[in-house]
Amino acid sequence: MNKYNSMVFRLTGIIFLLFAATIGTLLFLVNYQMDTHFSNYLYTHAMGGMPMGMHGMMMHNSPENIYLSSVHQSLFWVGSVMICISVFVSWLFVRSFVKPLRKLTDAVHDIAEGSFGQTVRVDRNDEVGMLADTFNDMSRKLEYNDTMRRQLFASIAHELRTPLAIMQGNLEGMIDDVIPADKEHFLSMEDEILRLNRLVQDLRDLSLAEVNELVLHKSDVDLNLLLTRAAGMLQPLFDEKNLHVTVHLDDAVPLLQLDKDRTNQVIYNILNNAIRYTPEAADITITTCLEEAAGKRQVRLQIADTGPGIEKEDLEHIFECFYRAEKSRNRKSGGSGIGLALARQFVLSQGGTIQAASEVGKGTVFTITFPAA
Incomplete structure (x- = not known):
């Protein structure tokens, strides 16, 4: 947000302008009075040769009284006018400030009653605009x-x-x-x-x-050994669809502190999905490597297939519970829809990351990383 759009800057500017206008007007009028009535006073006083009786008779209409009366009247009117202007400007400003807040309040009441997805349109770039944008994002997430x-x-x-x-x-x-x-x-x-x-x-x-309450039984795990055994156990399924499985395992991969059973479940879930959705005589590649990212060592595991791929609108939801790109819910083409959601949570619980990249017609790649000691 630009600092000139900040309400702090606006308020400071308005107050400064009001004070500057008030003081400037007062100085102008005082100088004007000094230049006219006070100069007249000095000229009259300099005459000097007037008799005392005449001097007393002139005191009521003396230039000093005229000067003081004029100054008081000027200050009174200036103060009155500036107060009116200040009140009017403040009212306009506060009204424009409160109006979007009232809209936000109405929308919050709607959400409190269960009507999610309410949004507020506020065309401003200050703190109120930021609040409205944040509220709109929250409302859309609640609806989702x-x-x-x-x-x-x-x-x-x-x-x-x-x-x-x-x-x-x-x-x-x-x-x-x-x-x-x-x-x-x-x-x-x-x-x-x-x-x-x-x-x-x-x-x-x-x-x-x-909720990070899953009990993990971590121990030294050889990830390459887990992958080799999983590929061996699933070999009959590979042969049934005549799939070509290629395994590239990096011997430099160290032992990892993982929950063996949960990690096995992640591997089997992804491989079963690859077998289920990859057409016959296609390729499945399993690779591991030790790499360094952001100054830390990590082990990267990739499972890639040459299946039909996943549509872009479906790809961002595949780790959600019970989500299926195939909407018919046919068990021949898919499981319960919870396998990838479990895989994601098991990987995250062990300090790793999991991502999926896919291109329609070319296949899908799942990438899992675990921190290396």
Whole structure:
């Protein structure tokens, strides 16, 4: 903000101008009175030869009385006029100052009643304008968070409803002797219970990680070894889609203080997404390297695929809970939508960073960094 737009500067300037105008006017009138009436007084006094009786008769209309009366009248009128001007200018200024604040107050009342997204238009660059801009940003974020909260509840209800409906259907069929109560159906119901339990556990871990209360069991972890084992465990899935997996691991990567289980979950989540969305006979590249950034050593892990990529409007939301670029919610094309949100929170909880870059038609790259001791 330019200092000339500051209200402090404006107030100081207005007060200075009012005082300057008042003092200047007073000086001008005093000088004017001195040049006219007081000069006349000196001239009359210099005459000197007037008799005493005549002098007493002239005292009532003497130049001194005329001078003093004129000065008093001038000061009175000047003061009255300047007070009126000051009051008028102050009223105009305060009115223009309070008007946007009243708009802000009305908008705050609307937000307090649950009407999020209210904005105030204030075309000024001073502190009031900055306050209005900040309020507008806050209001838009509240509206966005409220929308995401509603979507989150709807997504959780959707994810919970599916396994519950399956189990309810099986139980009702068994009660009505429509479905046989055999081991196969019990195992199917157990799978749904396990999936439901995993979802609840993931939601619990996510909520704990967001408030920095997730318990981490850190130890010396060989990140290259974790990646090698993960690639080996997922090799059947790679072979099923005829994916070409290339692994470039930097031998200089040191042991890192990480939670092994949480880090494994991050790696598997990203690799499973790459397998799920990458077409057959495509490429997946896994690389690690030790680098220095801002005077600190860090380990960078990249998992890149040559899949269809992610649209720009979807890319900035992929780490949000239950967000899917594919809106049909088909389980063949996507999981529950919580994997990347968990991965992000697990990485952040361990002092790392995670980013995604994508280009439609060329693929997606996930970059994870961890501080190196």
